[in-house]
Amino acid sequence: MNSIPESDRVVVFDTTLRDGEQSPGCSMNLEEKIRVAKALEDMGVDVIEAGFPIASEGDFEAVREVANVIKNTTVCGLARATRGDIDRCAEAVANAPRKRIHTFISTSPLHMKYKLQMEPEKVLEMVTSSVTHARNLVDDVEWSAEDGSRTEHDFLCRCVEAAIDAGAGTINIPDTVGYAIPDEFSSLIRMLYDRVPNIDKAIISVHCHNDLGLAVANSLAAVGAGARQIECTINGIGERAGNAAMEEVVMALRTRHDHMPYVTGVETTQITKASRLLSSITGFNVQPNKAIVGANAFAHESGIHQDGMLKNAETYEIMTPESVGLTKSTLVLGKHSGRAAFKDKLRELGYDMGDNSVNDAFKRFKDLADRKKEVFDEDIIAIVDDEVVRTNDRVKLVAMEIKCGTKHNPPVAALELEVDGQMRSTVGSGDGPVDAVFKCIKEMIPTQARLQLYQVHAVTGGTDAQAEVTVRLEEDGKSVNGQGADTDTMVASAKAYLNALNKLFVKREKSKPEAVAV
Structure with a gap:
């Protein structure tokens, strides 16, 4: 990639481990975060935002461990515009060969008035002080204007200029609430290039949310206007409707290079592997019609389409399955x-x-x-x-037997679990076999968690296919997804419920600070 002019290269900043983990139900333990981080490094992602170190001891340890194991990719931590956040972030990324502190503060009138309860001049002062402090700790500092797309232009220009003067090498303009539309967002980026005198000393980044389904479109429009870093996540996961999907951004730039003559350092053949890895860890299954990585992305059922494909694949495929690492099921x-x-x-x-x-x-x-x-x-x-995903589970399924059908009403389940090394067993009934299994688990592991989602899909075709079950539990405003697979749907259901419980135990240990929505 060294031969590619910097003006043509788009930096891929992946925030799956930070913003992605803020998705309701998405919770990863340390080992899972390391697996995702290594997959991102293998893909050639430029920057991994590993977490928000001040959020909890668990988040701090995760960022520090990612910094310890990742060698070729920049490891970044997020920090609010306070010395405590920034110091904790610097400590977490200290061992990374390439490290970055990403600090932010809200700049829109709405956020400054109601969230920060600060006057604009105070916010501007904090921009300078926070970036200056971060720059004294690391060489690579990124500054973000939270709710940038709804910030008054004059004030945004002043903040960007101040952040660059204080030492920020990357300036991020987030569409925090997914409000912008492409021509409006590209105009915002061009405005900054026209009005900020020191803009040439920094890389302009964008972080777009998908509330209106425009995150990828806005990100690409911003690149056309001069932005050279896109912040994104695998499968587009993230708060609310999610973030710009990394695989869509990368493949759009590759496929439409004629219209957007820019490149990334991402090895696209690793995309499917990374997508499947994240789905298996989080329990967030990709919808079948999802671009690039959905099960139907390269499927052709229409007779007209099939006829065209047989004659020339390019009639209905603008990219090959192999280009994203998809191989035929064999x-x-x-x-x-x-x-x-x-x-x-x-x-x-x-x-x-x-x-x-x-x-x-x-x-x-x-x-x-x-x-x-x-x-x-x-x-x-x-x-x-x-x-x-079950390696470090505190609760494990040992044995299960179910009696159900027309001769067994109500259904009866007998379960044996290992809980923190101790064996527990019980027998119980329910409105159906799944209900009986879940009630038995709740009897052995008392919890106030409520079942929000239960879904089943077949891994492959046929009546003997493995069932993959996803369960979502919610407790005290915290939700987690669990997943289990087995040819016996009831066994898969029990595994999924227990997987969700184990993740809930991890979630209970986290105490999230003031809301973060960069």
Whole structure:
């Protein structure tokens, strides 16, 4: 990438681990965050915003550990415009070979009056003091004008100029509430280039939310106006309607290079792998018609489309499935396949696992192969993801038996769980088999958590397909998603509920500070 002029290169700033984790129900433990961070580094993402260190001890440890393991990508932490936030952030990213502090303050009249309760001159003073302090701690500082798209132009120009003078190398203009439309947002960026005298000393960044479904469009419009950093997330996850989807931004720039002659450093063949990894960790399944990574993104059912595809794929495909790392689902292994073949398949699918993890996954594969006629790549992915996300669970399913049907009304479930190393068991009934299972779990693990979502989908086709179940629990305003996979839908349901409970235990330890919505 060194031969590419800086004026043509768009920096990809991924905030999956920070803004993405603010999605209701999305909670990642330390090990999961490290896996996502490594996947982002493998993709060639330029900046990883690893978290908000002041938020909690857990967030601080996560940012620090990402800083310890990531070597080739800039590791960034978020901080409000206070010395305490900035000092904590600097401490968290200290060990990263490339580190950045991202500090922000609200600049719109609405936010200054009601959120900050500050006069504009005080806000301007804090812009200078916060950036100056951050710049004394690290070489790479980014400053954001929260609610930038609704900020008065004169005041925004003054703040941007002050931040650059104080040492900010990147200036981020967020569309915090997803209010802007593309021509309006691009005009805002051009206005800054026209009016801020020192604008050439910084990279202009944009951080767009998707409340009106325009996050990617706004981001690309901003690039056309001169912005050279886009802040985004895998699968577009994030607060409310989410953020600009990284895969859509990257593939739009690659596919329409004729109209947008800019490049990124992202290895696009890693996109599908990263998307699936995040879905398995968070339980946020990608909708089938999602651009780039949805199950139907490269599917053609219409007869006219199929005829065109057979004659020339370019008739209905503007990019190839291979360009985003999508491979055709193939029958790969069976019950007679050995450990070596299974290990080779794991490597082919992008998994780098230790011997113990391989052995556990192989055992589950053999069990699945005994029950399922055909084992596909998607089945193995589901097995491995289901195995890995449960490594550090405090509560584990040991055994389960259900009696249901016309002769068993109401259905009865018998469960045995391991809770913090101790065995517990109970028998209970419910309105249906799933209700019976969940009531048994709640009896053994008392909780006020309410079930908000229960959904099931098949990993592959056929009546013997693995079921992948997603469960969302809510407690005291905190919601988490859990996921489980098994050929037995009831087993998958129990796993998903327990996975959600384990994530809720992690969530209980976090105490989020004043609302952050950059």
